[in-house]
Amino acid sequence: MTTPTTSNAPTQADGVIDWLTNGTRDERFIDNIFAQMCIRLQQAGIPLKRATLHVQINHPQWLGARMIWSEGMTGAEIARVDYDVRERPEYIGSPASEIIEGATELRENLEQDPSLGRKHAIYGEMRAGGLTDYVAWPLYHTLGKQHVVTFATDRPGGFDDSHITALKKLLPVLALVSEIRVKNRLARTLLETYVGSHAGELILAGATRRGTGTTVRAAIMICDLRDFTKISDNWPRDDVIDLLNDYFDAMSEPIARHGGEILKFIGDGLLAIFPLQHPDACADLLHAVTEARQAMTALNERNSGTGRAPLNYGIGVHVGDVMYGNIGSSSRLDFTVIGPAVNMASRLEALTKQLGRPVLLSRDFAELVQPKFELERVGQHAVRGFSDPIELFAYHG
Structure with missing residues (x-):
């Protein structure tokens, strides 16, 4: 599984990128956009089985949220992330922690011998779920804010080069679209917190x-x-x-x-x-x-x-x-x-x-x-x- 250099040639994600840019203006919630994006990527021929989006919100009671989409879902499941998550085994050494700490890409071949890959419980869970390939990237927002997006497939042989190229091509647009919604949510949260x-x-x-x-x-x-x-x-x-x-x-x-x-x-x-x-x-x-x-x-x-x-x-x-x-x-x-x-x-x-x-x-x-x-x-x-x-x-x- 090799990751090629991204080109300017048309990819399977181009229609999804156009939709993210022009078709999401009336949608307030990023979880709905994220789920619809995954479904559209599937329809474009990218064999997605599972995807997650991790965002930091800095709510008074919780640090952020994790949105999980799996094949067959029309929406994304949202789980709150507590402030003490960084001290927990499920976070330490996880893909999310590696990305937040500076990794620019994580790719894991889940078909290979587990002893040859990264050691974390999440990889074992994905293998047990029949997934074959997993990739995680940072989503960069302004002023140094960094979030995480991941994609996984159960396709034999994992994602091919064209799939990876297509997914990487939509990241900047997803970052812009998600930043607007996250900041809207943050503004709403701050106002609710301080004035009711x-x-x-x-x-x-x-x-x-x-x-x-x-x-x-x-x-x-x-x-x-x-x-x-x-x-x-x-x-x-x-x-x-x-x-x-x-x-x-x-x-x-x-x-x-x-x-x-x-x-x-x-x-x-x-x-x-x-x-x-x-x-x-x-x-x-x-x-x-x-x-x-x-x-x-x-x-x-x-x-x-x-x-x-x-x-x-x-x-x-x-x-x-x-x-x-x-x-x-x-x-x-x-x-x-x-x-x-x-x-x-x-x-x-x-x-x-x-x-x-x-x-x-x-x-x-x-x-x-x-x-x-x-x-x-x-x-x-x-x-x-x-x-x-x-x-x-x-x-x-």
Whole structure:
């Protein structure tokens, strides 16, 4: 199996290259493009049996993704790749690791005696699957970003020279097409990560002008950790970061699960909304609070095993109209909510410590969830910044 020098002569991939260049403009997802490309290569006479595309995304929870296509599939199977993959046996010494570390091509004759070839479990798996030849190349994106594409066949004798020439010829176009989709996905991921999924969609759709926004009616939830200054002053930095991450996981995951949107983390606090365009938004908020409290109880039990004091917190909940949009300086914007309703939720959160109730609800909110939820009336209380006393309710979840 020898690899020839690529020529400018027409190849079996020319029609696929034209399709990649001109026929994929309306397809957002690279996995769909990759699967369709493999099918078209087969139709052009290249005996593909299996192909993979490995891309680095740098999502907060995972490093990248691996797309796998096999003969007979109409789409590609996607598997997430964790950040610790480089420490795992399935990666160390693998074709992907060799390419990422600088190899410009890997070719493996899977028909030869295994003792004569490269030693890695993936080669044994491919042989067991009846594959005869395997090739891997880097896909170069701008600014030094490097990804990996692989092709395999079960054709006796493996790929011939014309097949390799055709596959190599489409690599630059595949790199361009994949880079656009990967960067689109990265932009979407970054926006979802830092401003939330709904705000991210609005920003991608063009809602970027300062001062623009809409008025929405929403249930507002503000949560804050108690005694954080004392903790941060006395604990090692890494322990403080781990604590905050565990605390935010406990609070945030139920909010996302029940349809809320976290708009920002403020030190050791968070601001979330549940838009009332969803009829069960207020109930969803309380379900999220219930699950968050259960998660905090479990977290405190785990922490007590290491001698750490329990974490205390306060949650204030109100409902009302808020302005939802872009606020900030001419060069730095924040996509958030503002208005008296947000201020009220913040004041209620502050009162939780004074009144000894971890979760306080305004009467306006309580009226929307009673009698479905059991609430404790805690009377009328003065709220800083508001002229009249506010009737408050506690929720014990």
